[in-house]
Amino acid sequence: MGKLIDRNRTRKAREAREERARRILDAAHLAFGKMPYAEVTLDAIGKKAGVKHGQASLAFRSREELFMTVIRSQLTDWYDSLEKILTGEQPPSTKAELAETIAQSLAQRPGLTRLLGSLITALELHEDGMEVHRFFNWKRDRLLDLGAAMAERVDGVHQWDAFDALYRGQTIAAAVHPVSRLSGNLAVDLLTDDLQVFALDLEDEVQRAVLDTLEG
Numbered sequence: 001m002g003k004l005i006d007r008n009r010t011r012k013a014r015e016a017r018e019e020r021a022r023r024i025l026d027a028a029h030l031a032f033g034k035m036p037y038a039e040v041t042l043d044a045i046g047k048k049a050g051v052k053h054g055q056a057s058l059a060f061r062s063r064e065e066l067f068m069t070v071i072r073s074q075l076t077d078w079y080d081s082l083e084k085i086l087t088g089e090q091p092p093s094t095k096a097e098l099a100e101t102i103a104q105s106l107a108q109r110p111g112l113t114r115l116l117g118s119l120i121t122a123l124e125l126h127e128d129g130m131e132v133h134r135f136f137n138w139k140r141d142r143l144l145d146l147g148a149a150m151a152e153r154v155d156g157v158h159q160w161d162a163f164d165a166l167y168r169g170q171t172i173a174a175a176v177h178p179v180s181r182l183s184g185n186l187a188v189d190l191l192t193d194d195l196q197v198f199a200l201d202l203e204d205e206v207q208r209a210v211l212d213t214l215e216g
Contacts (some may be wrong), residue, residue, distance in 0.1 A: 021059045023049040028070050033111040037118040040068065064126040068135055071119060074112045079142045086149045095214045098154050102166065103207035106173045113202065116174035143167060149208055157214060165213040172209045176202045 024116035031040050042063055046056030054126050060066040082105060085091060092098040106113060147162035 017059070020049070020051050020055055021050060023058050024056050024066070025069065025073075028066050029074075029111070030195075032067055032070055032118065033114055037067075037121055039212035040067075048162070058160065062127065064122050065128070065131070067115075067118070067123070068126070068131065069121045071112075071115045072135065073143075074115060078105060078109060078112055079146060081148055086146070086153055091153045093154060095154060095157060096211060098150060098157065098162075099165070099207050099214060100168050102210050103203045106169060106206055107203035110177070113173040113177040116170055117177050119174070127144060161214055161216065165210045168213050169206045169210045172206050173202060176200050176205045 024045060027045045028040075031045050031048060040063060042056040042060065043053065045066065046053065049056065056066075060069070082102070085101060085105075092101045102154040123135075124131050143163050143166050144159065146166060147159040151157050151159045
């Protein structure tokens, strides 16, 4: 009697699914980072990933689920980088240095700041309320942990003040991104000398907002 389960075949099938999911995620990072959220579809991402039609929908139930996976990955990278700085040999020691660190780290992640601008839309359209709830809880816990680390290393900074500063920094970055990294007709308009004064610098705006929050 032959084997009921071919373990080698099962392993290869699992590896193939994991590889497809990885390719879909890579394509999604690029698509959400460059295209308007409303124009991104699972089929378009699957095509860019080079997988068969419909396989993106098998790997991810919806565009919103895929978006949440992408932004959670990028937020994790940002939070981890801040944690590494805070636990390093030369962490920020003043509120001004802390605000500068947060602002610089966000400004260096244009893909993340663009995604933050689409986050509210993705959350509103997400059909799984529990998944949205889990995302908010995860983000809150990560920010609280970072806030605690900041409070330990910078005099006069309390955990909840740091939490508020990080949250506000993300919000400001999401709002400022479109007018700090100009594209399309707006970019052409602001190329004129008379209108350059209206252009915003993302790092400066985030640093100012974070420092104001830390100083109360």
